[in-house]
Amino acid sequence: MTDTKTPLSEMRERIDSIDRQIQQLISERANHAQTVAKVKGAGLSAIDYYRPEREAHVLRMVVDRNKGPLSDTEMVRLFREIMSSCLAQEDPLKIGFLGPEGTFSEQAVRKHFGHAAYGLPLGSIEEVFQEVAAGHADFGVVPVENSGQGMIQVTLDMFLTSEATICGEVELRVHQCLHSQAGKLEDVKRVYAHAQSLQQCKTWLRINLPGVECVAVGSNAEAARLARHADDAAAIAGETAGKVYGLRTVAQGIEDRADNTTRFLVIGRSLFPPSGNDRTSLLITVNDKPGALYDVLSPFARHGISLNRIESRPAHTGKWQYAFFIDVSGHVEGDALRAAVHDIGESAATIRVLGSYPVALP
Amino acid sequence: MTDTKTPLSEMRERIDSIDRQIQQLISERANHAQTVAKVKGAGLSAIDYYRPEREAHVLRMVVDRNKGPLSDTEMVRLFREIMSSCLAQEDPLKIGFLGPEGTFSEQAVRKHFGHAAYGLPLGSIEEVFQEVAAGHADFGVVPVENSGQGMIQVTLDMFLTSEATICGEVELRVHQCLHSQAGKLEDVKRVYAHAQSLQQCKTWLRINLPGVECVAVGSNAEAARLARHADDAAAIAGETAGKVYGLRTVAQGIEDRADNTTRFLVIGRSLFPPSGNDRTSLLITVNDKPGALYDVLSPFARHGISLNRIESRPAHTGKWQYAFFIDVSGHVEGDALRAAVHDIGESAATIRVLGSYPVALP
Incomplete structure (x- = not known):
């Protein structure tokens, strides 16, 4: 450390x-x-100050x-943290999220709310809904869809019996890779991975490593550690790991x-205004009669609204037969969607707007 | 959301x-x-670009x-994250840290290196030292002292047999509280807490809640959850929980x-220049003869150097009897400490500078 002006010390002054x-x-x-x-x-x-639509707008x-x-x-991460600190002055x-700490769900909480929010690790997805309903948690973050394995039913079913609203969505992307010490496929006699990762990669494994022993371990990080100490083993893990x-x-x-994306919903107790790029989740129940689904879906087409997802679930009451979870583009305060919701209300048994919320950021 | 200028929309424009x-x-x-x-x-x-002394200087x-x-x-947290992102462009x-994710050790990693660094959860403190030595991890973060329970011996002993240097320290403060639904001491018949927290509060519990049942559970967060659903139970947990x-x-x-502070060391493979407010850790071994410790300590007094900590350990070789871990104020490149180290070298069997590193930030 000298005091004469070197390029490095000049650079540091500029950074200061x-x-x-x-x-x-x-x-x-x-x-x-x-x-x-x-x-x-x-x-x-x-x-009382948190406005998800405003945050989404700022981050966009x-x-x-x-x-x-x-x-x-x-x-985006840095601005999330700055907003998180500013908000946490109150x-x-x-x-609330599905604990323990260190899980994928906590990553989703931090990605969406930053590190100045309090995380409340809970024992189950049901408990997340209960804590939000009771006001012990301001919001909850629950997994709703894994692109490899489809919708997470327990989360969808909670909307059938709770008043929860949807205030946001978070996406976490994971690309699975096969890693080994030697880096050669022909040396691999054993594959370590978390059970879920083995599941997500099973077609690839069947085709490329038929008959090879697959060992489920506690986490992909542990799998990578085990593979490092073996000549004949590989691990499934993210690029980073x-x-x-x-x-x-x-x-x-x-x-x-x-x-391979996991999608999470941010659940809360109220609905928020448009952010400018929103998605809306609807819960629609229909009586079991011919053409019921067609009647429900045709208003979307008529009003020019894109469907993002549709998932049917048996409704847990005798009043109707099926419940549909439908995600569409747009905000329910927008004219087209408002009109479509009105039209669907004419034919469906019930329609509930679960939430209109900003589309997930990178 | 209106477009007319309200105080709120003006404020938002200013924030934008x-x-x-x-x-x-x-x-x-x-x-x-x-x-x-x-x-x-x-x-x-x-x-190759990471300069802990520069970071500490910037944060101060x-x-x-x-x-x-x-x-x-x-x-400080926001600037750590900004620096973390800038550095992670390479x-x-x-x-490396003692895993799994979500532990106190990971919190220390994030407090010190931000969220753009890669965390490498490992199985033991020994493994953290090994991974750093082998170059698989750039740095390691290991707990070294809990103010309630003293030095963590396994960490100190690793320095006796490894070449690791100390490049930084991180402090995490936890204040334990007793929480309950009713908020009254006389109602408490049962206390839930993590085993370590029960240990840290045992005097207070003996005096204030004699004979009350203490139940060790997986984490303090779990303890708080259990206490919330009981009339006669309390939980030990931080203020936040x-x-x-x-x-x-x-x-x-x-x-x-x-x-109640846990202190962590950042271990690495090299020594770094002064940051302006540093601490130095020394490992000194002495032969077992009368006055040996006095001979070691007197140069510090003579050169006006403050001792922060001293801990003796049996050395694991036959050549000498005792090893002392000594923390002092200042950097080993400073005149006073350099002179003291020189003087100690005359009488001690061996002296090794484990590291001179920036004093922990808030």
């Missing part, structure tokens, strides 16, 4: 000056957040403006569905 | 303008970091400048040592 400005701006932002809080009234918690502007060198994901948001454990990648994207 | 500036500055900062990388040469990883300036409203801890740092689970606090700061 940037940091000074960033800090001042963050403080100013936090001050504005406090002022907003004062305008709204004293004695309130973060839940961040993505639009981003010219690098940081990736959109990293830049009593921080309490977010392979890099982290110093293994060579034998094959990439080996999951049976190429886009 | 602040965000635009913050984003531009973060991008500029990331560009500078890339330029520094190019100056140093192509094909290098984050480990952040604390000095901070005038609120965000706390020092929150502001191959991110790989940090009590709030999160909607319990009332019966008593605060019930740990036997009021300042």
Whole structure:
């Protein structure tokens, strides 16, 4: 460390000056957040200021403006954290999720709410719904769909019996790879992975490694560790895990569905206004008669609304036979969707707007 | 959402303008970091650019400048994340720690390295040392001291047989509270807590709740959940956990040592220059003869150096009898400490500088 001006020390001075400005701006932002809080009234918690549609709008502007060198994901992450800190000046948001800590669900909580929110690890998906309903948690984060294995039924069924609304969605992408010490497929006599990962990759394994022993272990990280100490074993794990454990990648994207994404819903107790790029989830029940589903779906086509997903479930009451979970593009306050919902109401037994919420960010 | 100018929409416009500036500055900062990388040469990883003394210096300036409203801890956290993202433009740092994910050790990793570094959960403290030595991890984070229960011997002993250096320290503070549904001490017939928390609070429990049943459960979060569903039970957990689970606090700061801090060391393979506020860890072995310890310690007094900690361990070789782990204020490149180390070298069997590293930030 010398005091003469080297290119490095000049660079550091410039970075110091940037940091000074960033800090001042963050403080100013936090001050504005406090002022907003004062305008709204004293004695309130973060839940009273939290506006998911506003956050989504802010983050979309961040993505639009981003010219690098940081990736959109990293830049969005930093702004999530800044907003999370500003919001947590009041009593921080309490977010229920399927525990324990360190799970995929907690990653989804942190991706969506940042690290200044309180995480509330709970014992089951049911408990997440209960805690939100009882007001012990402000929001809950529950898995709803794995692109490899379809919808998570227990989550859908909870909407049949609870008043929960949907306030957001979070997507986590995982690409599975096969890693080994040697990096050669022909040496692999044994594959370690978490049971779910083995399941997600079973077609690839059957075709490319027929008859090879598959060993289910506690996590993919553990699988990578085991593979590192063996000549004849490989592990299924994400790209990162392979890099982290110093293994060579034998094959990439080996999951049976190429886009292995887990989708989570943010559940709450109220509905929020449009953010500008929204999705709406509807729960529609119909009486079992010919053409019932057609009657339900045709208004969407008529009003030019895209269907994203449809899933039918047996409804748990005698009044009707089927419940449909339908995701469509747009916000229920938009004219087209409002009209479609009205039309469906004419023929369906019941229709409930579970929520209109911002489409997941990167 | 109206388009007429309300105080709220004006405020949002101002926040948007602040965000635009913050984003531009973060991008500029990331560009500078890339330029520094190019100056140093192509094909290098984050480990080649990571300068703990520089980071500590930057973060100390952040604390000095901070005038609120965000706390020092929150502001430091945001800058850690910004630096973490900038650094991770090259191959991110790989940090080994005692797994699984979600433990206290992982919290220490994230507090020190941010969320853009790769975490490498490992099976034991020994394994963390091995992975760092082998270069599979760039750094490791290991617990070394719990203020309630003293030094963690397995960590100290690893320094006797490994070449690891100390590159930083991280402190996590936990204040234990007793929480219950009713908030009254006299109603408590049962206390749930993690075994370690029961241990940390045993004096308080003996005096204030003699004869009450203590039940060890998997985590303090689980304890809080159990207490919430019982009239006659309480849970030991942090302040946050009590709030999160909607319990009332019966008593605060019930740990036997009021300042319940876990201290972690960041271990690596090299030594780093001074940051301006440093601590030095020394490993000194002495032959078993009268006055040996006095001979070792007197040079510190003579050169005006403060001792922070001293811990003796039986050395695992026949050549000498005792090993002392000694933490002192200052950096080994400083004149006073350099002179003291030189003087100790005259009388001790061996002296090794484990590391000089920035004092832990808030």
